[in-house]
Amino acid sequence: MERSKALSIVKGQLTEHRYEHTLGVMETAIWLSKANGADEKKAEIAAIFHDYAKFRPKEEMRKIIIDQGFKQDLLGFNSELWHAPVGAYLVEKEVGINDHEILDAIRFHTSGRKGMTLLEKVIYVADYIEPGRHFPGVEEVRELAKTNLELALIKSIQNTIVFLMKKNQPVYPDTFYTYNDLVTKRED
Ligand SMILES: Nc1ncnc2c1ncn2[C@@H]1O[C@H](COP(=O)(O)OP(=O)(O)O)[C@@H](O)[C@H]1O
Numbered sequence: 001m002e003r004s005k006a007l008s009i010v011k012g013q014l015t016e017h018r019y020e021h022t023l024g025v026m027e028t029a030i031w032l033s034k035a036n037g038a039d040e041k042k043a044e045i046a047a048i049f050h051d052y053a054k055f056r057p058k059e060e061m062r063k064i065i066i067d068q069g070f071k072q073d074l075l076g077f078n079s080e081l082w083h084a085p086v087g088a089y090l091v092e093k094e095v096g097i098n099d100h101e102i103l104d105a106i107r108f109h110t111s112g113r114k115g116m117t118l119l120e121k122v123i124y125v126a127d128y129i130e131p132g133r134h135f136p137g138v139e140e141v142r143e144l145a146k147t148n149l150e151l152a153l154i155k156s157i158q159n160t161i162v163f164l165m166k167k168n169q170p171v172y173p174d175t176f177y178t179y180n181d182l183v184t185k186r187e188d
Pocket residue numbers: 051054077078080081084109110111127160164170171172173174175176
C-alpha cells in the first residue's frame with residue numbers, strides 16, 4: 001500500500017497528537033530498518049498502523065480479545081495493552097493488510113514477546129524513541145539505537161518494566177519473557 005493511502009486511512013482513527021507520533025514512528029522505523037537490514041516497506045506500513053486501535057472503546061477491544069481467542073490473560077492487565085493485538089486484528093479485517101510480519105509487529109509492539117523478529121524490534125524501538133517522545137531515559141535509548149538495536153531494545157524494555165514497578169503497577173508477564181529472552185541470548 002502507498003504511504004499516502006495508509007496515512008489517510010490511519011488519520012481517521014487517531015487524534016492529531018497520536019497522528020504526529022505515528023509520523024515520528026514511521027520515520028524512525030525507516031532509518032532503523034536501513035541501519036539493521038530490515039524490510040523498509042514493511043516497517044513503514046507496520047509503523048503507520050501500529051496504533052490503529054488506540055482509541056477503540058474498551059468494550060469493543062475486550063469483545064475482540066474474547067471472541068478471537070487472543071491471550072485471555074491480557075484481560076487481567078492494563079487495558080493499554082489491548083490495542084496492540086486488537087490493532088493487528090482490525091488492520092487485517094478493516095484495511096486488508098494480511099502480511100503476517102507486519103501484523104505481528106503491530107501485535108507485539110506494546111508487550112514484546114519471546115523470540116521477537118527484526119521487524120518487531122524495529123517497531124518497538126521506533127515507538128519508544130521517535131522524536132516526539134520526551135521522558136526520562138529516552139535519550140539514552142536513542143543513543144544506543146544509533147549503533148545497536150538489540151541494546152536499545154533491552155534498555156527500553158527495562159525502562160518500561162521499572163517505570164511500571166515504580167508506580168506499583170502490575171507488569172504483564174510477556175514483557176519479562178521478552179527481557180529474559182533478550183539478555184539470555186546475549187554473550188556479553
Ligand atoms: N508489560 C506491561 N504491563 C503493563 N503495562 C504495560 C506493559 N508494557 C507496556 N505497558 C503500558 O502500555 C501502555 C502503551 O504502551 P505502548 O503501546 O508501547 O505505547 P503508546 O502509548 O504509544 O501506545 C504504556 O502506558 C505502557 O506503560
